[in-house]
Amino acid sequence: MTTKTTKKKLLLIDGHSVAFRAFYALHSQLERMKNANGLHTNALYGFHNMLENILEKEQPTHALVAFDAGSTTFRHEFFDDYKGGRDSMPGELSEQMPYLKELLSAFGLKSYELPNFEADDIIGTLANEAEKQDYEVVVLSGDKDLTQLVTEDIRVDITVKGVSNVEEYTMETVKDLMGVRPDQIVDYLGLSGDPSDNIPGVTGVGDKTAIKLLEQYDTMENLYEHIDEMNKSKRKENLINEKDTAFLSKKLAQINTESPIEISADELDYPGKDIEKLIAFYKEMDFNSHLEKLDTEAYMESLGEQPEEKEIQYEVVDEITAEMFAEQTVLYLEMLDENYHKAEIETVAWGDDEKVYLTTITQALASEAFKTYIEDSNKHKITYDLKAYYVALQRRGLSLKGVDFDAVLASYLLRSEDSSSGDVADITEKNGYPGVLPDEAVYGKGAKRGVPTDNEKMFKHVASKVDGLFSIREKISKELVENEQEELLYEIEMPLAYILGDMEIDGIKVDAQQIEKLQTEFAEILTNIEQTIYGLAGEEFNINSPKQLSEILFVKMGYTPIRKTKTGFSTAQDVLEKLQAEAPIVEHILKYRQIAKIQSTYVDGLLKVIDPETSLVHTRYQQTVARTGRLSSVDPNLQNIPIRLEEGRKVRQAFVPREKDWKLFSADYSQIELRILAHISEDKHLIETFKNNEDVHTTTAVRVFGLESADEVTPNMRRDAKAVNFGIVYGISDYGLSQNLNISRAEAKEYIDTYFERFPGVKDYIDNIIREAKDQGFVETIFHRRRYLPDINSRNFNLRSFAERTAMNTPIQGSAADIIKVAMIQVAERLEKEKLEAKMLLQVHDELVFEAPEAEMPALKKLVEETMESALDLAIPLKVDSNAGDTWYDL
């Protein structure tokens, strides 16, 4: 048998030079090519395509991208002005450079730089070394100086216009393309100079003359040996006068092929692309066409090869016996509809890493053994979305107990951004268990989503989930311990899941007739406003279409646009308000928008989700979505029912107690975020404010405006101080505050500076939390809820600023979320213990809504206020306000 030895091939890329070429090749696209964060991407895109081309064409076995390190090199030791006069890298390019490293790593390419040496020298040294070791070498650069490296085994590709073409310089072509042999390039540069590197060369000698001279004399050394033979001329004079410069120039142009690099060619084996990193990179840069291409390729490949599967022992059973339930199991319920209140349970599964059992929900419900297993708190269970299982089983008459670990809640605490997809595969894979297919691969997506005709396929899939979840539990548990998040999981999130489940199942009663009354009322108003608008516009159009509306306002009617959006002129509320004085039509448009929003979202939307049998609405609280640890509410969202404007607020009249003689009751934390700020910043003035039970906005006004007492605070001062307080919590900028208060930026800056002067503890807190975030990469709440901020050290101003604001806000917003969660658990416990009929129905971030018999109201008020105020002992008191009434409108 003959083995053909394929020659090793080393690809060396001149990173900066190619990046420059890519940047200028796509310079005309500069403003068009930005990602969602406003980062320019043209150089990255160009570089990417160049890489694709050359990797595809060359199929290197080894590769490296070399970069220049720092601004001084050994060449500066003998020529200060080397590369002098060169423009610094344009900002639009330098902002892309950090991401270039990401791109390279996604392509599996190693990067290297060496202090005091240029990329050229690294490339020269490696090329030289590799050639001796019998490599074939290809160099990619935008700089023709590198053609001096060309030999029989070293080829240099120089990028030319665009991103897809290169000129290949080989022993055969260098002479044709450059006019001299590769070994003459340095002589050529010594004579003619190189303006781009500020290599001087000899006065009056350009490329034409240099080529002619080298044809005649072959080398610079030989030229100067025979310089006397040259006819007297200005050129001869210059050559003689500038002999030193000529040799200096040659020395500068000479690539150092013996740089002290710490790597060798053999270490540079090229592993190929890292698809996962590449996907992440494409997503980050919004390179959607590349992303699609990758998807298609991956799909085609997946057809060819079955993903390797671990052999999992599983059994689909009809008869369920007690022996099938081990002490420690994963319980898994497969539901394809994310609304677990209504979803069918397609499969019930349980088991450990030895064996998995599967059955139908019908058979499970009919089995005593199964019921015992579910309700036995000594049967230790691992779940995947505790609240979903609790609700689904509760609605089928089973009371889930004995869950001592939930994988979704745990992974949310470890990395809140990773657990929202709902796919087991994501979590198991991130924890070292690759054997679970994504749900989409088994069930399909969109309209085609459903149980596969091949039942066995689903069973196998579910069995792999059980096995996977069982085997990752230990790793996740350990990480929770490392993060000090056990209390958060076992004492807060898991107990809360049951409470939220009960709140969801109980639901809140909504009076459909009341809403229908509003529907008629609003429909009439809308028709009237519509006609008014059409009249003023002179034509009918779709007012709901921002596109059509902006056409009417800014083209047909000729008003001046105030702001642009990605696709046209903005017609957002603040824009329209600024137009109000000159454009009589906008008043009506604003009113139309206001009513249309209420009508579509809260009137029509709510009617769709009221259970016609019971008049109840069952929202779902998402426990693992918000990155601050807050809950969110969906289907319907009951956390954004209108309150500010009267028309919208009327929707709340439809939210009523379920029984006659019952009342609604609500309790909300007063200024919880500023109180938490006072606590964690330990600012003594802020703490005093709350300890003295002062109005925080008034006190802020006194301090910021330098007043003597609260009596001097005007309503406008208080309003401004309130805006400053809000801004502080969110991570303020002078621009943002100026927009908010409609004042100049200078004035806003004045406010902020004064605030920090008068509340120095807050200033320190902000500085410290940002530094902490930069050092450790994440911030934490009081209960160690963690949020990672990967952009905190980004060179992209937007991303970095955003991360910094998040760093200040998350501990505040997140600690408030922690506290109300603790309060909810304690309230629920006390309601049960003290045998009140009252039900906790809703949570709206800092507010809890209850219903109870009227007679219970005083007891409820006492219980809830006490519990909420004492949920956590802080440096300041927590204060709760409460109200009772017949509808939510009255609270």
Add this chain to the structure above:
DNA sequence: CTTAATTATA
């Protein structure tokens, strides 16, 4: 079927 624009809440 996805994205952009808009607007509702704390």
Add this chain to the structure above:
DNA sequence: GTTTTATAATTAAGA
């Protein structure tokens, strides 16, 4: 050149 946190739902419009 940019610029106040966190979310969900609806509509229009382009792929």
